[in-house]
Amino acid sequence: MKQLFFLLTAVGILTSCTKKNEDPAPTPTSTTGASGNGCPTCTFPDTVFTPSSGSGPRLIFKFKFDSTQVRLNNIGQPTVVAPGNAAYSPKFNGMSAHYIELAPADLTPLGSGKVLYRAEETNCGGSDAITFCKSVVVKENEVFYSVPLSQVAGTYKWLRVSLAYQNYDIPVRNSSVGTINGTIASFLGFNTYVTKYKVKGNAVMTPTAGGGPGNHPQGYWGFYTNVLGVPIKLDGQNAAGATTVVNPNPSSPIPAGSCVVTGEFFSTAAGLKQPLAITGNETQDIIITVSLSTNKSFEWKELSADGLFEPEIGELPVDMGIRGMIPKY
Numbered sequence: 001m002k003q004l005f006f007l008l009t010a011v012g013i014l015t016s017c018t019k020k021n022e023d024p025a026p027t028p029t030s031t032t033g034a035s036g037n038g039c040p041t042c043t044f045p046d047t048v049f050t051p052s053s054g055s056g057p058r059l060i061f062k063f064k065f066d067s068t069q070v071r072l073n074n075i076g077q078p079t080v081v082a083p084g085n086a087a088y089s090p091k092f093n094g095m096s097a098h099y100i101e102l103a104p105a106d107l108t109p110l111g112s113g114k115v116l117y118r119a120e121e122t123n124c125g126g127s128d129a130i131t132f133c134k135s136v137v138v139k140e141n142e143v144f145y146s147v148p149l150s151q152v153a154g155t156y157k158w159l160r161v162s163l164a165y166q167n168y169d170i171p172v173r174n175s176s177v178g179t180i181n182g183t184i185a186s187f188l189g190f191n192t193y194v195t196k197y198k199v200k201g202n203a204v205m206t207p208t209a210g211g212g213p214g215n216h217p218q219g220y221w222g223f224y225t226n227v228l229g230v231p232i233k234l235d236g237q238n239a240a241g242a243t244t245v246v247n248p249n250p251s252s253p254i255p256a257g258s259c260v261v262t263g264e265f266f267s268t269a270a271g272l273k274q275p276l277a278i279t280g281n282e283t284q285d286i287i288i289t290v291s292l293s294t295n296k297s298f299e300w301k302e303l304s305a306d307g308l309f310e311p312e313i314g315e316l317p318v319d320m321g322i323r324g325m326i327p328k329y
Contacts, residue, residue, distance in 0.1 A: 039124035042133035044198055045096065045165075049136050054148035059278065060287045061100070061145045063138065065092040069293035072324035076248025076262075085318060086307050087296035090168035090184065095292070096135040098189050099162035099260060100145055102276070104155060106251035110260065114152055117145050119164065122193050125215030129191040130164050137165060153280030158249060159327040161290065162260045164189035166320070167199070170298055172225055173308035182225035182309070184298065186320040188243060190259050192216050199224035203231060210237035218259055219243050221317055236316055244297075244321030263290075263325035276329055286329055293324035 051058070067089035073079040081087045096119075103113035120131045138144045165187055172182035183200040195213040196206045205222040207213050219238030224231065247254045247262040254260050267274035278286065299319040300309055309315055 040122055040131050040133055040193070040195075042131075043196070045133055045135045045137045049138065049143045049145065051143075051146050052148075054151060057149050057282045057285045058146045059149050059152055060143055060285055062141050062143055062287065062289055063095050064289050064291040065095075065140050065294045066291050067294045069291060069295055069324060069326065071293060071295035071297075072244075072246045072248070074244055074246060075250065076246055076324070081296055081299060084302060085299050086302040086309070087299040088170050088309065089294050089296050090170050090298045092140060092294060093167045093169065093183070094137040094139055094165075095144075095163065095167075096137045096165040097144055097161050098130050098135075098164035099160070101160040101260075102152065102154070102156040103158035103160060103252065103262075104275075105157055106249055108158070108252055110160065110252065110254060113158075113160070114154060114156070116147055116152070125191075125193045127191065127215060129193040129215045130189045132165065132187070132192050132194045132197065135165055137167070149278055149282045149286060150280045153278050155275050155277045157264060157275045158252075159263050159265060159288070159290070159325070160260045161263075161325065162189065163292075163322055164192065164259075166322075168294075168298070170309060173306070173310040174225075174227055174312055177227055179308065180225060180227065182223060182311075184317070184320070185222040185224075186317075187216055187220040188218055188259060188321065190218060192220065194220070197222065199233075203233070205233060205235060207235060209235045219320075221320065223311060232311075234311055234316075238317060238320075242319055244319055244323060246322065246324050248324075261322060261325045263327050266326050266328045268328050276327075289328045291326040291328055292322045293326075295323050297321065297323050 098119045100117040101113045101115045120134045121128050122131045167185050169181050169183050171179050185199045194216050199205050199222050203224045210216050222235040249262050264273050265276045300315050300317050303315050
């Protein structure tokens with residue numbers, strides 16, 4: 001079997017995030033240094049969220065990965081797979097977020113709402129980047145953030161979340177054994193400091209594409225599978241602009257270079273879109289289910305026209321962006 005190791009340079013046609021300074025803050029905790037001096041010494045991401053301080057009922061955020069949710073483009077309109085491409089709805093293993101904001105109204109500019117969270121960053125790679133090894137990667141229905149309701153009183157129409165990293169399984173076509181499982185690790189953040197990472201169980205990847213260990217812009221990915229006991233590892237870097245970032249609110253655009261996904265709050269009790277109202281005097285937790293559209297979210301350039309992902313013949317990803325977000329409460 002052929003083992004292919006090469007850098008993806010697909011032409012991007014969608015909005016992506018490549019610049020850190022487009023993302024508003026509170027000021028994050030940062031690690032500084034150069035050439036390893038003062039740089040992160042951690043190895044792999046955490047898998048358990050550590051709650052923020054404060055007592056009383058909390059606003060709790062959990063992910064849901066929904067392959068049946070409508071598939072959207074950058075401006076929140078239903079879309080199909082691009083001609084010449086093919087796509088899967090992956091089986092998700094985990095997701096991490098870099099930034100969370102509650103926005104009261106359509107005209108609330110990015111960063112002017114209630115900013116709840118920003119993940120740790122470092123400049124060890126030469127410019128600011130997400131510290132991947134300190135990211136919190138969670139499975140479906142696990143808590144990825146919570147905060148006391150008393151600290152977030154207000155009425156909010158929109159949720160904004162910068163999705164930083166995703167890991168999922170996909171079917172893969174191989175000439176020797178037919179269709180088998182493969183795993184993708186996909187870095188969606190504006191810039192991520194990566195030295196090594198796990199793709200599947202104990203399978204460890206060290207970046208080779210895009211300059212090796214260090215900073216990687218949005219669109220860096222790693223792939224792993226095993227063929228008859230032989231591990232197959234690939235990694236690559238999508239072109240700038242190749243990752244879908246959905247924003248259905250035209251009144252508050254996301255600046256070019258930002259990676260913040262926007263979704264309008266949906267009340268499950270009312271069965272319709274409705275702002276989230278928090279008084280701060282609640283006696284019970286409010287759980288926000290952040291439903292992410294994974295509807296054919298893994299997309300590749302099709303070479304064999306059989307609808308099967310075949311890296312063996314040079315088929316590689318062109319877009320791994322989430323296809324919409326509905327925050328439900």
